Amino acid sequence: MFFFNKDKKRNTEGSDIKKTDKNRELHVIMYFFVAAFFSVTVFFCAYVGLSAKKTINSSYNMRQANLEKKVIRGMIFSSKGEILAEEAMNKDNIEVRYYPYKEVFAHAVGFSTHGKSGVEYEANISLLTSNAPVNERLEKEMSGIRNYGDNVYTTYDVSLQQAAYDALGVYRGAIIVSEVKTGKILAMVSKPDFDPNTVSENWAGISAETEDSPLVNRALQGLYPPGSTFKIVTLLEYIREKPDTFKDFQYICNGHFDYGDTRINCFHSSVHGRVSLKEAFEKSCNSTFADIGTLLDLKKYRETADTLLFNSDLPLNVPYSRGSFVLSQSSGEEEIIQSAIGQGNTLMTPAHMNFITCAIANKGMLMKPYQIEKIENYRGMVIEQYAPEEYKRLMTEEEAELLKEYMTGVVLNGTGKKLKGLEYEVAGKTGSAEYGTIKGESHSWFTGFSNPEDPDIAVTVIMEGAGSGSDYAVPVAKRVLDSYYRSAGK
Numbered sequence: 001m002f003f004f005n006k007d008k009k010r011n012t013e014g015s016d017i018k019k020t021d022k023n024r025e026l027h028v029i030m031y032f033f034v035a036a037f038f039s040v041t042v043f044f045c046a047y048v049g050l051s052a053k054k055t056i057n058s059s060y061n062m063r064q065a066n067l068e069k070k071v072i073r074g075m076i077f078s079s080k081g082e083i084l085a086e087e088a089m090n091k092d093n094i095e096v097r098y099y100p101y102k103e104v105f106a107h108a109v110g111f112s113t114h115g116k117s118g119v120e121y122e123a124n125i126s127l128l129t130s131n132a133p134v135n136e137r138l139e140k141e142m143s144g145i146r147n148y149g150d151n152v153y154t155t156y157d158v159s160l161q162q163a164a165y166d167a168l169g170v171y172r173g174a175i176i177v178s179e180v181k182t183g184k185i186l187a188m189v190s191k192p193d194f195d196p197n198t199v200s201e202n203w204a205g206i207s208a209e210t211e212d213s214p215l216v217n218r219a220l221q222g223l224y225p226p227g228s229t230f231k232i233v234t235l236l237e238y239i240r241e242k243p244d245t246f247k248d249f250q251y252i253c254n255g256h257f258d259y260g261d262t263r264i265n266c267f268h269s270s271v272h273g274r275v276s277l278k279e280a281f282e283k284s285c286n287s288t289f290a291d292i293g294t295l296l297d298l299k300k301y302r303e304t305a306d307t308l309l310f311n312s313d314l315p316l317n318v319p320y321s322r323g324s325f326v327l328s329q330s331s332g333e334e335e336i337i338q339s340a341i342g343q344g345n346t347l348m349t350p351a352h353m354n355f356i357t358c359a360i361a362n363k364g365m366l367m368k369p370y371q372i373e374k375i376e377n378y379r380g381m382v383i384e385q386y387a388p389e390e391y392k393r394l395m396t397e398e399e400a401e402l403l404k405e406y407m408t409g410v411v412l413n414g415t416g417k418k419l420k421g422l423e424y425e426v427a428g429k430t431g432s433a434e435y436g437t438i439k440g441e442s443h444s445w446f447t448g449f450s451n452p453e454d455p456d457i458a459v460t461v462i463m464e465g466a467g468s469g470s471d472y473a474v475p476v477a478k479r480v481l482d483s484y485y486r487s488a489g490k
Contacts, residue, residue: 067128070141073097074127074149076109076119078158079186079373084109085120096197101158103193104165107217108156108371111196114203117217122317123152123372126384131377148378155184155373163483164189167476172212172464173443174219174350177480180358180455182388183367187480188351190218220320223347224462227433228267228284228469229445230342232356232403233325235281236395237304238292239402249277257287260333264290264341267432267468281406282414284430286341293340298329308356308394310348315355315368315391323348343434354460356394357447360407361427361455364400366391408452415470416448419478424485427452428477430469441465446473450481457484 076085084105088098097112099105110118112127120127130137130147140147164175164187177187192212199206206214216222239246253272257264266272266286272279280288305325306312314320324347327339338344351369359366368391375384395403407427410416415430428448435443444466449458459477466472 070146071128071130071149072146073112074123074378075151076123076127077151077153078156079154079184080158081153082158084154084156085112099196101161102195102197104162104189105156106193106196107190107219108161108188109154109196111199113200114207117215118318119152119154119371121319123375126150126152126375131381131383132379150383151376151378153373153376155179155186155371156188157186157487159487160480160483161187161189163187164480167479168461168463171466171472172218173462173466174217174222175459175461175476175480176219176350176354177460177484178354178358178369178458180361180449180458181367183358183369183391184373184388185369185371186457186484188217188219188371190216190222217319218462219350220316220318222349222462223321223324224349224443224445224464225344225346225433225435226342226348226353227431227443227445228286228342229353229429229431229433229447230346230348231281231284231289231340232360232407232429233305233308234289234292234296234301234340235277235406236308236399236403237296237301238277239399240304241295241297241300246277251275251280251285251288251291253280253285253287255287257290257337259290259294259337262334262337264337278406278409279413281429282409282412284410284415289341290337293337296340298327298331298336302327309352314352315366316351318371320351321349323352342431350460350462353445353447354458357428357449357458357460359394360400360403361449361452361458362400363397364395365393404452407448411448415468416446416474418470418474419448419481422478422481424450424481425452426450426477426481428474430474432468435465442467444472445469446477448477450484457481 072087075083078084083100085097085099087095090096099109108118110116110120112120116124127149129150131150132147137147160177164177168175168189168191172191174190175187178185192214194206194214252274253266255266255269255271264286272283272285275283275285275288302325310323310325326345327335335344339346355366355369368389370386372386374382374386376382404427407429410429411419411426416428419426419428426448428446431445432442433445435441444463446469447460450456459480461473461476463472
């Protein structure tokens with residue numbers, strides 16, 4: 001009997017151990033599924049929050065068509081309340097999207113047929129969403145009547161936009177104007193352009209045009225060699241590598257620079273003679289900066305370019321092109337010196353250059369660029385208000401102050417003299433970016449900011465194939481700046 005009871009006890013203990021093991025397995029399985037469910041929930045919420053705009057704006061998403069059956073697309077306004085886009089009836093009594101300023105805001109405001117672009121793209125969900133009072137929405141939905149979508153107020157200044165559009169004239173290119181301390185985009189023009197009112201009927205021709213590419217917003221999507229405006233980047237890298245000796249830099253320019261089998265010429269083969277670093281920047285001496293390129297640590301040079309948003313995303317919610325700086329330790333002699341003066345394989349958009357300029361003006365801090373000020377329902381109640389926010393520090397305050405000093409010198413003593421002696425002060429950098437296979441053909445660049453001591457706006461101009469920056473882009477920038485200060489009453 002004793003042995004029998006002992007065996008029985010042993011069997012009972014074994015059974016308890018098996019039950020414990022099974023419970024442990026069940027707990028593991030339960031925790032696994034709870035964790036999996038939690039992960040899926042987090043992913044779903046993140047996807048809805050971060051990808052909703054991109055998903056609904058897809059031309060393949062049929063939800064847009066369903067929303068348009070229930071909601072009258074909201075209006076788009078300028079910063080001062082001028083109508084930039086609205087729903088209207090045409091002569092055939094058909095509802096259409098109407099753009100009062102036609103080509104002037106073609107790329108900035110965009111279009112809403114055959115896909116979306118510009119503000120129409122970024123604010124698409126808001127324009128197709130009604131935040132009218134709940135009882136009103138329900139009553140209209142039950143009656144089969146469409147509700148009014150929310151209205152969008154942009155940061156755009158109509159008079160400044162018109163001035164930029166007129167100043168660019170018949171040239172292909174782009175102009176972008178930003179408010180330095182806030183990041184507001186005040187004007188953005190691209191040419192060749194189109195009339196957004198006739199996109200539907202002219203779509204086949206517009207979309208097939210490959211030479212002029214009128215649908216391309218050159219301010220955000222046009223990739224150009226930056227030419228001498230890139231000397232801002234080369235200068236910054238040299239200052240970083242030679243903090244104690246850069247002020248003592250001297251170079252004797254005889255109009256060209258030879259490195260291996262490659263020769264770099266100064267613009268129009270100008271001979272600048274003995275120049276300091278500041279004088280070389282003011283006169284935009286290619287020979288000096290090509291020589292500097294050979295002195296730089298290429299790994300650190302690439303790192304500096306990357307901190308200035310090359311090879312990376314820009315803080316924008318609309319389609320754009322990424323800037324490219326590919327210089328590396330394995331690069332050849334020609335690529336090194338070409339890159340140092342903004343040629344070679346270096347490419348960037350006018351918007352990218354404008355953002356770098358804004359950071360310099362704003363003590364090294366780039367404010368997040370934005371083009372939507374607020375969203376209201378059709379009764380004027382604010383649904384969402386956007387405010388300035390810091391995006392990223394691109395350089396130290398000391399570095400920004402040095403670049404500001406050098407850019408001020410460009411206007412006072414160098415290639416930007418046509419902006420000297422005005423009612424307002426300007427700091428900037430000109431550029432003549434060669435392209436193609438025909439020697440002498442160049443894009444005209446200017447980027448700069450007004451009132452250096454207490455900066456107001458940054459203006460960036462690109463004019464395709466126009467020539468030197470000082471002869472073409474600078475006068476265009478002046479017309480834009482004149483308009484800003486005239487309308488501001490400053």
